[in-house]
Each structure stands twice: as structure tokens, then as C-alpha cells.
Amino acid sequence: MNFDFSDDQKLLRDQARKFLFDKCDRKSVRTILDDDQLHYHKELWSQISEMGWTGTAIPEEYGGLGLGMLELCVIAEELGRSLAPTPFSSSIYLFAEFIKNYGSEDQKKKFLPLIASGEKIGTFALSETNGTPKPSNVKTEYSSEKINGYKSPVSDGETADYLIIAANSDNKGNRNSLSLYIVDLHQDGVSKTSLETIDPTRPACSIKFENVKAELLGEQGMAWDMTENIFNRAAVLYSFEQVGGAQVSLDEAKKYSMERFAFGRQIGSFQALKHKMADMYVKIELARSNAYYGAWALSTDSNELPVAAAGARVSASDAFNYAAKENIQIHGGVGFTWDYDCHLFYRRSKLLSLNIGSTRQWRENLISNLEKRNIV
Amino acid sequence: MNFDFSDDQKLLRDQARKFLFDKCDRKSVRTILDDDQLHYHKELWSQISEMGWTGTAIPEEYGGLGLGMLELCVIAEELGRSLAPTPFSSSIYLFAEFIKNYGSEDQKKKFLPLIASGEKIGTFALSETNGTPKPSNVKTEYSSEKINGYKSPVSDGETADYLIIAANSDNKGNRNSLSLYIVDLHQDGVSKTSLETIDPTRPACSIKFENVKAELLGEQGMAWDMTENIFNRAAVLYSFEQVGGAQVSLDEAKKYSMERFAFGRQIGSFQALKHKMADMYVKIELARSNAYYGAWALSTDSNELPVAAAGARVSASDAFNYAAKENIQIHGGVGFTWDYDCHLFYRRSKLLSLNIGSTRQWRENLISNLEKRNIV
């Protein structure tokens, strides 16, 4: 029984924590928050790319470090703790994973080194409407080697050089008519419109495609299956970001409640606040354990992954949403000011629980996969 | 604006409270709880019948007092407070209301005086299986003037003289194939089996029917519509019982928390307990207000009744379930002993939130009726 990260992985975690503590303080985060024109922290991005984080789980032959998914989990937790304003998740958890898992040898050779070095940034686009994405809601089309259509919101779309996009390869509008394509966003016919997100440090845009060149990724008609699998993989990584953010929310609530006095006492001595923090702790520990299980399933390519990933995501979303929201509450008046950092976590927590599908949708996934497992 | 009971109604409430305080103390309730053979408190039943409570909302021409539904609401709240172990609700909220609203003149003349005087007891039976009752789950049949089938659970079935029963009048097994019938339970072919309920002071049994005589109530094929309407009416009355029970649960929690000391303090001075009781109070006030609205709709035959009744029931079930459960918690160790009364309320609260359909089902009703109202 070894349900823990290895000493090497823990060392990596400590290094990452220290690095981000130095290079990604709240002031850095706020430079992105406060400036509509900045979509990510370029300097930080260069630095973490130089350190090889972007290539953590990319094989050495494609320019990566060739470490495993567990190492990526460890880094994800630290990115979550520090609220790092970079396109790391879009480019690494999504774009790179799609290419790594489904790209042809040529595609891997072409894209992975650029992504691993941080030189180029990739992202993924599925949603076109409000509400739960369904095959029938995808109107974007691929025909005559061109993409026409519209995607919104596209996380990190403004920053991205490449995009993986789901589009209809025939007209049926069902699950099997959808394929994935790789699009170079630096071409005519691509028009981006900025969107304001609930967390401006994690931006998004909408993108219109008019006769845009694209190349097929993976098997035709398999977009939905591939997306489910990569979303499962990403869900585990995001769950570590969420656990990281939740833990800091609790830590800061605790710190404030011990410094702040009311009625002649530390406010952290009032049961109303103590028990709220105990509840945060419980949710975070459950989430952490579920995330670990997800990490195990991810790192071993277990067929438990669909259940483990959904469990990790549901638990982590719940923990971070709760911790971020009650962190504001524990701070009282200052908690809802712009100057205090509580809202940074409140924003991030909600964004992270929506970006690859709502928690509601992941609960549904969880039970579906449990049913399937039961049948098998 | 007069959103309150009248002075006369309040006087009736005070009298009822005083009467039940004297005649229906916890010892009386426990005589029924502790004895498998006793299904209701006969002496209490005689007394409340003599006082005319059973005839409150039955017109004078059929032997009742000819008061209104508001008066019945007032009495219901007191019955709920005192945990009265009688078949009042089965006989009055259900059986009498069915006859009053849908009976022929002959049926009213025959049954209502017997019910109003408390001489005879009636009840109603729909469910045959576990889970949400649906027309397709009703297998009981009426043909050649005879009922054959099975009903379970039948509240107060062992005590009842008469039963209104839903049965198929043709074989379609859909909503319109169901009719209601009145059955005299004192006849061959009726066999009852005792069931142990979660609240033995509110008993139930299963009943098997073999070639049992029955007479049609109301229009053929209209069982489901009539039942929905009478359940709506009963839901308001039950919501008053629930509010009454919830209020006593809170009162007793409060009392105990002020008498009991731990760590050198009244336990009611700890925020964990204070805030729990504040939450009870909030739920109870919301439930009371929703019940009042239900009472208004009931007493004015408003077409708001379906929405108002469902709202009252959902809110009251929530309040009583919460108050009863946390009353145990506030009592700590003694709270889960047989000797303390907390469990009487815990039992009753759950039973009352299941007897005419689960709270879940009533939430569903509420939204359905809101949708209908929106369309109209």
C-alpha cells in the first residue's frame, strides 16, 4: 500500500511551491486581473516553460521532460495554490494531451516540441451555446478541408496559437458525425472577440471561423469519445488545482480569524467560524483523497479513470467552491473588497468548476460510469 | 390585508391546546407507542369527537359543526403539537373530504354523520407497491361489483370501518381507468395484516380484498383527479400538524439547552447550538407562512390551491424533519433514548412527510402546477 506521492514528487512540489511563492505573488496575479489587455503573465510563462514544467508529461523524444502524470498533478496543485495566470491548463492538460494521445507521429513531432518549450500555446473548443454541450448543439462544420462556424467560450483563446476544435464532418449532427481538427489560429478567417470572464486571470474569447484551414486529429467521427477521455484526464489535473486553491482559502481564512478580534476575542474562537473551517477542512481532505485516487488511475491508465476522474472533479469543485465562498464570509466586510484577495479565489473556484463542464454534468458522468462499470 | 386567523379561530386554538395539554400528554401518547395491540387512543378519540372536532368542517345538515376549513387548520396544528394518537387525519382530512366533495347526496347522508360523530372511522388507500404511486402500479380491480386486490400501507386501516380505494374499473391501467370506491371493511373477503410503522402511534396495515362489495364514489375514471384534489386539501391540514410538531421540537430543544450545562455554561450559549436553533426557527416561520397561504387557498377554494398546498407541504415537511432531527442532536446522549420524547417527534416528522406522498413527490407537484399556472 502506497497511496502517496514519492519523495521525488514531493521534492518537485516543494520546489514548485517555493518558485511560485517568489515569482507569482498576488501582485503578479493582479496585474492580469486589473488590465483588460493582458491575458496572461508572459514573464511567468517564460520562466515555468524554461523550467520545463510545460513539458513535464511530454516524452523526451518530443521535447518534454518525460516525467509522468503524477509529476504533472503535483505541479497542478501548486499552480492552483498560486492562482497562476497562465494558459498552462489549456495548453498542457488539453491541447498537449489530445496531441499526445491521438496525434499522428507527424503531428506529435510538429506540435509537441513547440508546446513543451512553451513557445506556442494551444487550447481546445467545444461549446457553442449556453447549457450542457451536446452533439446536436455543435453547428460548426468541416467540409472541403475548411472549417466554418463559431465557438464560445474558448479558454485562453486570445493567447493561443493552435486550437483543437470539434466540428461536424458530415451533416448528421449526432455523436458520430463529429471529428476533431487542429487549427492554426494565425490565419485569415479566424476572428476573435474578447469575453469578460468571472475570473479575468483566466480569460476566454469567442472565435468565428470562416473558411479556415484545419487538419484532422485522430479518427474521424470520434470527437466525442476522444474529448471524454481527455476531459477525464484533465479533470484529475484540474482537481489538483482546485484542491490547491481550496487549501489556501482555508489557510487564509484561518490566519485572518486568528488575527482579527471582535467582542474582545479572536474571531476564530467563535464556534460559528470554527465549525465552518472544520467543514472546509473535511471537504478539502475528501477532495484531496479523491484527487489522489484520480491521480493513481491517471498515472496507471486504469480503466477506473472515468469514475475516478469524475469523483475527483465533483469532490474538488465542491471543496473549492465552499472554501472560497466561506473564506469571504469569515473575512466579513473586508472579504468583499477588491483589495483583499478573497475574491480572487471565489472567482477562480467558480471558473474551474465550469471550464470543462459543470459539476452537475460531472455528477451525471460519475453515475453513468458507475452504471457502466456495474454492467461490465 | 388580514393574513391571520380570526379571534374566534384563535380562541378555538387556545381551547384545543389546553384540552390536549390535559388529555393527551406524553404518557397517553406512549400507551399507544408501547403497546402493539393498541392502534389509537380510544378515550381521546371519544372526547374529541364529543367536542365536535371530527365534525368541524362537515356541514350541519350532515351532523357536523358547519365551521370552515380554517377552523380545521387550527385544530390540525394542535393535534400536531400534541402528537395525538388518533385516526383523525385519515378519517377527517381524507375520508370525510372525499365524501363531502365527491359523494352523492345519499352517500353524504349515509357516511358523514357517522364520521362527524366519530362513531365510525374512515380512511383511504392508493399505494400497492414501494415507490411513487402511478396509475400503472394500481393492480386492484373492480369488476362485477366486486373489488379484488391488495393495498399497502393503509394508514389507520386496522381501526377503520370504511375505506375509499382506488381500483381499475377497466383494464387499461392508465389514469382514466381508475375509479374510487367506498368499501365497508366489516365484510368477508377483507383481510388485514398489521404493519409496524416508523411511528407506531400512527399505525398502518396492508389489506387484501377478495370479492369485496364496493360502491362507486364520484365519476368513473376520475380517481386520479379526485385524489389529487383531496390530497391537496389534506396537504394543507397536514402542514399545520407538521408546523405544530416542529414548533414543539424547537421549544423542547430550547428548554433543554438552557437547563443543561457543559463546560460550566448553559449549552444553549454555544453558537453551534444557538445557530442550529436559529435555523430551526427560520424554517418553521417559513413553513408557518406557507401553511397560512395554503389555509387561505383552501378556505377560499382558490385556484391557487394546488400550488399553495404543495408549497405548504414541502415547507412544513422540511421544517419538521429538520427540527425533529436536530432536537435529538441538541439533547445529545439522552436524545436517542427511549425515555426522552425526542424520538416521538423524529418518528412523527418522517411519517407525516411520507403518508400522502413523499416531499420529493410534492416538490414535483409544485413545479408542475407552477408550469400549468404559467401557461394559463
Add this chain to the structure above:
Amino acid sequence: MDFNDSQQEAAFRKEARDFLEVNAEKRSIISDKPNDKSPQIAVAGAPETVKGGKEAAQEALERAKVWQKKKAEAGFAAILWPKEFGGYGGSPIQQVIYSQEEHDYLVPSGYFEIGIGMLGPTMMVWGNDEDKKRYLPKMITGEEIWCQLFSEPSAGSDLAGIKMKAEKDGDEWVLNGQKVWTSGAHFADYGMIVARSDPSALKHKGLTYFYLDMKTPGIEVRPIKQISGTSNFNEVFFNDVRIPDSQRLGGEGEGWKVALTTLMNERLAVGDPPGLDFDQIFEATKELEVEDGLAIKNSEVRQKMADWYVQSRGLQYTKFRSITALSKGQTPGPELSISKLVTASKMQDVSAYALELMDSSGMVHHDQNPVLKNLFQNGYFFSAAMRIAGGTDEVLRNIIAERVLGLPQDERADKKVPFNELPSGKN
């Protein structure tokens, strides 16, 4: 039980309605003007910063003053105040009726409520005749706007923890310190303030209460930017602010008593704030699609909606019960204390859930979001503030437990020790 007005009530309602029909614009429905439905700060007198900067804010203020003047002339601006100060001399039920009617119209709000609802009544009790004659009528007409300077960085939930120094110097007082969460300080003409005149007395005994001109030298007002990006509140800094002793209300050391008068006059509920509630999410679920079709047809959505419906309507009917008590001349029970507690958390839950239903589009703030515009995104931020402003959830539960249910107070460390010996952390 019935919902009809008495004859007199009906007559008054007609009067109010006639006035509003002529002088104000009806509130639009949700889908027409979504921004009108943006949640407003529900605590007294905190108008959302008007988008468009200072000029737009100044214009909005002027429009509000024009409206207030009309309302005052028609007699509706201070229904409960005695006629001698320009009030209507009316009853609480009339105030409720007017508020109900006004709720259907788009009228400026958040400028005059604190003065008319809380500070004016305080002056009526504690001011001298001259002061009353001078200040009260202009509160009603909107010519002079007042703000309330109570909260401080270390006196939030613990209202009496005030540190603002008031030192006597001859016939004057010198104020030094900081107030915070002051609604409307940036446009107020006058304010009422509680300060600590004797730090060596017990916490509740060393306070004194004053009113002052907000243009008095040494006062600096700085807006507080909130989580929503807008500013409803201010910090107000006092640097050797000198005011004459004649502006004291109540005796030296009696400040807490005077402050209680202010706090107990929190105005009667004046209709629900135009907010984000069951009706809005009900609309949204008719537009949004989830995995198995329209959200409103989904069982989980329906179950949640039902709970919000009974909370929302339960509060409304609770208000009806209070109004009934009022219309019978009784004091309403403590039922209203539950309103903000329930409403704020409900709004947070409803908002967060609506974003869930939008799935990844829920991330997108602002007018690009087609469902009910940015209503739920705004609500997500606004509700977090609403759970705190005007009494945190925790303070409200304590109030219900202690004042409504009569449960014992928390162990209090601050009752028997001189204020300047109380532990207070670094604040």
C-alpha cells in the same frame, strides 16, 4: 383571512398609485431591460455606483433629488414622520402600502433612506428644537443628504468596538480616526457619528454621538472598490476634525444609547429589493438546456426550484403576516429578522446554480452572455457581499437566537474590562 385593504387603506393605495402613475416609469419585465434588474445593495442607502464615471453619477444624483422633491411635495417621502417636520403623519401600514406600490416603478433609491429612516428619527429623540427645525425638513425634500458614520475597521460585527477618538478641547471636540462601510459619504452633506470619548471606560460606556457637516475640514472620503468592481461604500478618514459641542446628541458617554435609537429605526421593509430570486431562475430554466432537454423539465432542477420557491414565497407570506400585525396597530413580531439571512444565501445558491446550468458559458461575465444577460454572474458576486453587509449571517443567527428565541448570550470577554485593556489584535 383575506388580502384586501380596508376602505381607508384602499383609498391611500389609490392615492399612491395615482401619484406614481403620473410621475414615474413602470418597471420593465426581466427580458426587456435586464440591467434594471441587476441586484441592488439591499442595505439602506447604498446606490450602486452608476456606470459611466463621475459625471453620470452626478446626473443620477440630480435626478434623484428632483424625484425626491416631487415625492416630498406629494407627501410620500416620510409617511411616518410627524407633519411638523414635513412628514405625512401616517401609519406603518401606509408606509408599507406606498412601498409596495413604488416597488413596481423605476425610481431612484439609495440616497435618502438612511436620513429619513434612521438619522432623522434619532434627531427627533435626541436633538434640540432648533436642530430639528433646521435639519429635518431638508432631509425629506432631498435638499440635504445624510450618512451614518458608525462602522470602523475594528467595529464591524462588534458594533461597539469603536476606536475613533473624540477629545474635548474647550467648547469643541476633536475627532481622529477612521470610519468604514459608509454608504453615500461621497455625496452626503451631513453625517452622524459615534466616537470614543473615554477609552478607559467600559466598552459601551465611553462613547459619544455627534452630527457634523461633511465639508468640515479634515474629513477625507475614499471609495471602497468591491468584489463586483463597483463602489457602494467609502472609507472616511478624520484628521483633527473639530466640531462644536452643540453638535453632540445625548450626553457624554451616552453615545451607545443614542446609537441604539438609530439602529432600532431601521426602516420598515420597503418592498423587496429588485433582485435575483425564484422568478429569475424559473425564467432561466425555460431557456437553458441540460443533458436531457430543457432545464425546467429536469428532475434535479425541479427539486431545487421547489425549495427556492417555498423559501421565496415563505418570506413574502411572512411579510404579509407582519403587515397584518401592522394594520391592526400591533408591532410586527421578529419574523422580519429572517429575511436577509434567507435571501442572501438563496441568492448565492441560485446564482451559482444558474452558472452551473449554463455550463462553460457560465464563466462568461457581461453582456455577451445571452441568458438573462449577466444577471446571475452579477448575483454570484453581489450575494457574497449581501451575506455580510448589514449584519453577517452569523450575526443574524445570533440575533435570532438571543433576541427572538431568548437563548443565552455567548460568553463575553468584553463586558467587564475597560475598553483600552481589551485584547484587539493588530487592528
Add this chain to the structure above:
Amino acid sequence: MDFNDSQQEAAFRKEARDFLEVNAEKRSIISDKPNDKSPQIAVAGAPETVKGGKEAAQEALERAKVWQKKKAEAGFAAILWPKEFGGYGGSPIQQVIYSQEEHDYLVPSGYFEIGIGMLGPTMMVWGNDEDKKRYLPKMITGEEIWCQLFSEPSAGSDLAGIKMKAEKDGDEWVLNGQKVWTSGAHFADYGMIVARSDPSALKHKGLTYFYLDMKTPGIEVRPIKQISGTSNFNEVFFNDVRIPDSQRLGGEGEGWKVALTTLMNERLAVGDPPGLDFDQIFEATKELEVEDGLAIKNSEVRQKMADWYVQSRGLQYTKFRSITALSKGQTPGPELSISKLVTASKMQDVSAYALELMDSSGMVHHDQNPVLKNLFQNGYFFSAAMRIAGGTDEVLRNIIAERVLGLPQDERADKKVPFNELPSGKN
């Protein structure tokens, strides 16, 4: 990360499995023997009263003793104890492995845990050599059963509020008072007890700790009937019970310190109690029908189930993390403190919800109810007790806040005042 045993661990597991395969019956699945799945009291050593009255209870006790003897002979009864007292001299991870394996079998439980897990270790620390030699080996073999006499009517959550009088009379002590919530007092041969030897000392200073023979004259045991109708606990009355001073453990006035040894030895989690959790309601939803078909296909049911699943598995994986720490020779973190807190409320919610899904049939208790028999009806009652026994939800949250998170203690009124001057109400 992997879930495999080390070579040594695997060998030990095989040893345990071999023993169990030969000597015990595999636990049946849910639908075969529903009563085996009835929730058991999760606190140490409280076997559900056996249905069928005293004789059946006696038989069950005898069976348990037979089983315990076998287990002790095989070395598995006290894996953590040193060999000199009949233990296995094993490691915590071995204890966990054995418990995991035993969990799959139907074996008697609730008789010996308190002795082996808590009282034996207390004697090892505080007893003299003679006592240890005399009593410890028979705890393991099950020849002598021990109970823990700590709680009192006014010492529940407030464990140190003990009033039981211990008065010294020459070489003897005279005990007078009442204990309560004593598991197994009705079949125990010996007990350990904390009593107040000096009421004028501070609350935690005036206690003394003893062991005693439960047949000592003056002891009366009365079962407590619980909400479920069964009796897992007892009241124990002491009327001039005389015990020699030689049965004192620790010094006079050191009782609290000794008691802490007992409390800190709460045994390692020994596998989950066979209970009522996600798996059970998952099964039920495949049988029950709601308005739109099978419950498992209903969206609201699925959403709720998902939350219970992640709670349930989250606890299980948290335990894996602790076991990992154990297997590396570390002390597990405080993660385990969350287990009962989460489990008890989850069980109450799951039970109540299952009854909802049954609709009116949920009212019916007992074997007539065809879905999973009376599992959820029992769970509805049992969980209410589980949220209290062994530390209420509120005490557990306090423990997490103070001991895990390091938050400040509540204001304590009882720290500086002699015990007999503390307010204590009528109890």
C-alpha cells in the same frame, strides 16, 4: 502510488486470510441476509442487543468467547500488544491488514475491543507488574471482558465534568454516583472508572482512576432502551462501592491524565462498520420506481448519489492515505477524525432519502418492507444516535478546529474555578 502490499505485508495478509477462511463464515451480500447488514453501533464495544432476549444474548456471548479464544490462539486478537502479555508484537499496518480481511467475514464484534484497544494499553502504562500479568492475557483470550466507566449524566461532551464521588476510607475507596452510556456493562467482568476524589480542586485536577470487579457489591447495571428499541448501553449505579486502594491506576488527582491515556488509545480504524452507505442506496435505486421510471435513471437521484459516492470513497481513500503513513512507520495524520462526522450525517441523509424514494411505503418498518428489508428504516434511527455517540458532530468539529487546524479554544468558563463552584444547572 500503488495499492500493493510489500512482501512482508502480503505474507501477513495471507496468514490472516488463511485463518479466517478456515474459522469464519464469509459475509453474505446485501439481498441474502439483510439483517446481517443492519448497522452496528460504530463506537467501540457496543454489540446490538441480540433479538430473542436474554438467552439468545447469552448464547451470542458464548459464541463470541469461543471465537475470541481461537483468534487469540492464532495470534490475531491483539496484534499490537507485546508478546509478554499474549499479543502478536505486530505493527499498526499489520493490525489494519487483519482488520481489512476480517471485515469480509461474519464474526462476533463489540465485546472485546474496549479492553484490548483502550483499557489494556492503559494498564500497560499505569498498572504494576502484578496487575499486568494477572489481567492482560485474559483480556486477549476473551476469558474476561472489560468495560469503560467514564461518561455520566452531566459528563458527556464535557468529559471531565465527572461527579462520581470517590472518598478515601483507610486503605479503601468508597464510590457513590452514577455512570451512563456504559457499553457492555451487563456482561463485563471488570471495568475502569474515573471518579472525583477532590471536588474542591480544579475540574481536571480532582479526578482519580481505578479498575474494579463488576461484581463488587453496590454496583447495579440497568440497560438503556434506545430510540431503535434495542439497548446497547447501560446506566451503572454505584452505592457505597468499596474498592481497595491497590486498584488505583496513577496517583490521587491524576485521574484525568490516566483517562487521556485511555482516550488516546482509541483503536485504529478496524475497517468500516457494515453499514448503510452509497452501495446500499445504489442498490435500492435500481429497484425503486419514481415518477419517471427507475430511481437510478432520475436526474435528481443521480445528482445526490454522486455526492454520496464522493463522500464515501473520499473517506475510504483518506483511510488509504493513513495506512500509507502507517506502513511507512509514520503516525497517521489527523485525517481519520473526519470519518464519523461525515459517516453519521451521510447515513442519516441516505436513510431519510431512501424512505422518500419508497414514498408512503417508507413509513413501514420491519421485514414487511420488501426493498432491502428494513435497512433504511433502521438506518434512520441508528444514524440519529451515531451523530451523538462517541462524540457529537459539534464536539468533532471542535476537535478538528482546535486540534487539527489549531484554532483557539472556545471561551472556557470552567478552567479556573474549583469544580464545586462551577454552574451546572439541575443535573
